[in-house]
Amino acid sequence: MSCPASLRNLFALCCAARGAAALCAAALLASTPSPGAEPLAIREIGSFHVGGKEVRLDGKGRERVRREGLAKETVQPKGDFLYGQVYVHFVLLERPTAPYPLVLWPGGSLTGVTYESTPDGREGWQMNFLRAGHSVYTTDAWQTGRANWARFPEISPEEPVFRDAAFLWEIFRIGPPGSFATAPAARQAWPDTRFPTGAFEQFARQAAPRFRLDSELTTAAYDQLLQRVCPCVLLTHSASGPTGYEALQKRPDLIRGLVSIEPSGGIDLTKETASRVARVPQLIVWGDHVTDPGARETWEPLYRGSRRYAGELERAGASVEWLDLPAQGVKGNSHLIMMDANSAEIARLIDQWIRKSVR
Amino acid sequence: MSCPASLRNLFALCCAARGAAALCAAALLASTPSPGAEPLAIREIGSFHVGGKEVRLDGKGRERVRREGLAKETVQPKGDFLYGQVYVHFVLLERPTAPYPLVLWPGGSLTGVTYESTPDGREGWQMNFLRAGHSVYTTDAWQTGRANWARFPEISPEEPVFRDAAFLWEIFRIGPPGSFATAPAARQAWPDTRFPTGAFEQFARQAAPRFRLDSELTTAAYDQLLQRVCPCVLLTHSASGPTGYEALQKRPDLIRGLVSIEPSGGIDLTKETASRVARVPQLIVWGDHVTDPGARETWEPLYRGSRRYAGELERAGASVEWLDLPAQGVKGNSHLIMMDANSAEIARLIDQWIRKSVR
Numbered sequence: 001m002s003c004p005a006s007l008r009n010l011f012a013l014c015c016a017a018r019g020a021a022a023l024c025a026a027a028l029l030a031s032t033p034s035p036g037a038e039p040l041a042i043r044e045i046g047s048f049h050v051g052g053k054e055v056r057l058d059g060k061g062r063e064r065v066r067r068e069g070l071a072k073e074t075v076q077p078k079g080d081f082l083y084g085q086v087y088v089h090f091v092l093l094e095r096p097t098a099p100y101p102l103v104l105w106p107g108g109s110l111t112g113v114t115y116e117s118t119p120d121g122r123e124g125w126q127m128n129f130l131r132a133g134h135s136v137y138t139t140d141a142w143q144t145g146r147a148n149w150a151r152f153p154e155i156s157p158e159e160p161v162f163r164d165a166a167f168l169w170e171i172f173r174i175g176p177p178g179s180f181a182t183a184p185a186a187r188q189a190w191p192d193t194r195f196p197t198g199a200f201e202q203f204a205r206q207a208a209p210r211f212r213l214d215s216e217l218t219t220a221a222y223d224q225l226l227q228r229v230c231p232c233v234l235l236t237h238s239a240s241g242p243t244g245y246e247a248l249q250k251r252p253d254l255i256r257g258l259v260s261i262e263p264s265g266g267i268d269l270t271k272e273t274a275s276r277v278a279r280v281p282q283l284i285v286w287g288d289h290v291t292d293p294g295a296r297e298t299w300e301p302l303y304r305g306s307r308r309y310a311g312e313l314e315r316a317g318a319s320v321e322w323l324d325l326p327a328q329g330v331k332g333n334s335h336l337i338m339m340d341a342n343s344a345e346i347a348r349l350i351d352q353w354i355r356k357s358v359r
Numbered sequence: 360m361s362c363p364a365s366l367r368n369l370f371a372l373c374c375a376a377r378g379a380a381a382l383c384a385a386a387l388l389a390s391t392p393s394p395g396a397e398p399l400a401i402r403e404i405g406s407f408h409v410g411g412k413e414v415r416l417d418g419k420g421r422e423r424v425r426r427e428g429l430a431k432e433t434v435q436p437k438g439d440f441l442y443g444q445v446y447v448h449f450v451l452l453e454r455p456t457a458p459y460p461l462v463l464w465p466g467g468s469l470t471g472v473t474y475e476s477t478p479d480g481r482e483g484w485q486m487n488f489l490r491a492g493h494s495v496y497t498t499d500a501w502q503t504g505r506a507n508w509a510r511f512p513e514i515s516p517e518e519p520v521f522r523d524a525a526f527l528w529e530i531f532r533i534g535p536p537g538s539f540a541t542a543p544a545a546r547q548a549w550p551d552t553r554f555p556t557g558a559f560e561q562f563a564r565q566a567a568p569r570f571r572l573d574s575e576l577t578t579a580a581y582d583q584l585l586q587r588v589c590p591c592v593l594l595t596h597s598a599s600g601p602t603g604y605e606a607l608q609k610r611p612d613l614i615r616g617l618v619s620i621e622p623s624g625g626i627d628l629t630k631e632t633a634s635r636v637a638r639v640p641q642l643i644v645w646g647d648h649v650t651d652p653g654a655r656e657t658w659e660p661l662y663r664g665s666r667r668y669a670g671e672l673e674r675a676g677a678s679v680e681w682l683d684l685p686a687q688g689v690k691g692n693s694h695l696i697m698m699d700a701n702s703a704e705i706a707r708l709i710d711q712w713i714r715k716s717v718r
Contacts, residue, residue, distance in 0.1 A: 039453035041398040045486055046476035049564035067512035079523025080541050085564040094398035113505055117405035127404055146472055146504040148567045151521045153426035162510045164438025182439050205408035205444045208507045
């Protein structure tokens with residue numbers, strides 16, 4: 001099977017640089033995924049919810065939130081409600097070849113859809129990792145997607161934040177600030193972006209309202225999930241990076257490897273907490289334009305926090321691989337690396353890292 | 360392969376009665392699904408969003424909805440927002456043996472999770488139909504699950520309805536009115552219920568907030584979906600029953616068979632609209648306790664509407680199979696037939712109906 005130009009190119013650029021040479025060589029030697037070529041042998045596909053609490057509301061009446069001009073109505077939130085759960089979708093291979101199943105945790109205002117098909121219809125990381133021999137658990141954090149949200153202000157204290165299209169375009173580093181326009185042809189993405197800009201609307205349709213102040217319940221629900229399906233490898237993205245680091249502090253026995261895709265910084269470590277997780281190998285992946293004007297105000301502090309976290313772990317003896325794509329010659333990745341044009345190649349690098357590092 | 364007692368029992372009870380004898384015999388003769396016995400050969404698993412609109416909000420400020428006691432904040436909804444989309448998850452078999460893929464449309468305040476694993480962890484209809492040779496599309500209607508909701512009151516005119524646990528217990532006919540209690544041991548389900556009552560909380564965690572007034576956008580999005588993935592067999596449940604009938608009016612060429620699980624009534628038909636869809640075979644399935652005291656106020660009118668719709672179609676020459684489970688000796692099915700203890704047997708009956716009736 002021949003090696004696609006994109007992967008050869010990635011290899012050449014990437015392996016010329018320090019650090020990741022062994023990783024890249026392994027990626028090149030591995031069989032290239034060929035979507036559709038071989039059927040997957042699947043044992044089961046299904047889902048469940050995990051975590052959450054019950055609350056009883058007392059039925060105190062208030063005015064229903066309605067648009068101006070509609071007749072007033074009273075709502076009386078009353079009865080038992082379940083909230084705080086995480087949704088977990090699983091695809092179990094008949095004969096996985098990876099050492100452990102992979103648990104995918106999405107970033108803020110995103111759901112497990114992040115890891116399904118890419119916005120332009122290519123196979124997503126869920127399929128990439130299945131084809132590479134990993135059983136995959138894909139999750140929706142509480143208040144997003146199929147982990148349905150709870151009413152506000154009675155259960156959640158306040159209404160969520162809704163991100164408009166321009167904000168999504170900028171915060172996910174598809175283009176610099178001010179480069180979004182309603183008309184697709186008028187948008188100015190970074191010239192080298194690997195995000196499939198023609199499918200931006202398809203991506204924007206998966207963005208979920210974002211609630212604040214719910215991290216404790218989310219962490220508790222994910223902890224229950226880890227106890228249920230691990231030992232495993234955990235993969236986080238963006239805002240779930242730091243919460244993944246907290247989860248690792250609780251379960252260094254169950255998380256056998258941790259992959260952080262552009263984590264929103266690190267967490268504060270002491271000598272004790274660093275050494276508690278030092279035996280768990282970690283991989284941290286960063287894309288491009290992090291320090292560009294307009295992006296660096298948001299991203300540089302997170303990148304530095306991520307670097308600092310990795311450094312502290314390394315000083316405690318941990319194995320932390322740092323895959324800084326542009327530093328290794330791979331330009332143009334957005335914050336949505338799992339949707340970018342080279343998503344399958346990055347998945348392949350992660351797969352190879354897992355096989356090399358996770359015991 | 361031996362026939363499980365539950366299926367033999369269903370056969371005995373069911374086939375003793377009029378109407379469904381051929382259907383039941385076919386079900387018994389077919390190989391019984393044995394979860395986990397044989398791996399599935401899968402071509403692809405993925406997802407996409409379809410349908411929806413774009414709206415530009417002007418940024419007119421208002422007070423943010425927050426709990427009493429929290430500091431006041433202003434929110435200025437501003438920018439381009441996408442809304443009205445349907446989420447579609449697909450599992451495509453390498454070699455389907457069914458004539459067409461199956462599209463699963465959930466009921467009101469439910470999502471595609473309805474069709475994934477049952478609340479007590481058995482394989483759901485998605486797996487049952489995959490094992491029976493159907494490629495399966497599972498959907499979330501707009502404002503539920505991964506078809507994320509739009510802010511109110513700026514886009515949706517009002518906040519949704521949230522169903523408390525007691526309401527879910529009663530409306531899905533697990534137990535009669537007044538039979539729910541917060542403590543599981545104190546709940547009084549119908550003695551013969553087939554719903555897995557021990558997993559009620561697991562079910563309640565999948566219930567989604569329910570918006571009113573969004574049927575037009577939902578119908579338009581599903582119509583786009585049908586144009587994209589059909590010819591197909593469409594399966595609806597409850598509130599999606601009548602909207603499925605509307606969809607069939609638009610696309611009698613694309614929907615080659617229609618299965619309605621306890622549809623919330625029918626739609627009004629004229630001689631012309633009945634004959635437009637008369638060549639499409641339909642199956643209508645009803646569970647138990649529809650006319651019991653406390654349930655009949657809600658359910659009997661819907662059941663009668665469903666009967667009337669079927670009758671009008673039959674007079675127009677359509678083939679409409681009516682699977683009234685209790686009338687055929689199968690007692691205790693709730694409104695959530697796809698989660699009941701005999702869900703796999705009902706899936707088998709539906710599969711056999713498709714193979715017998717759909718061309």
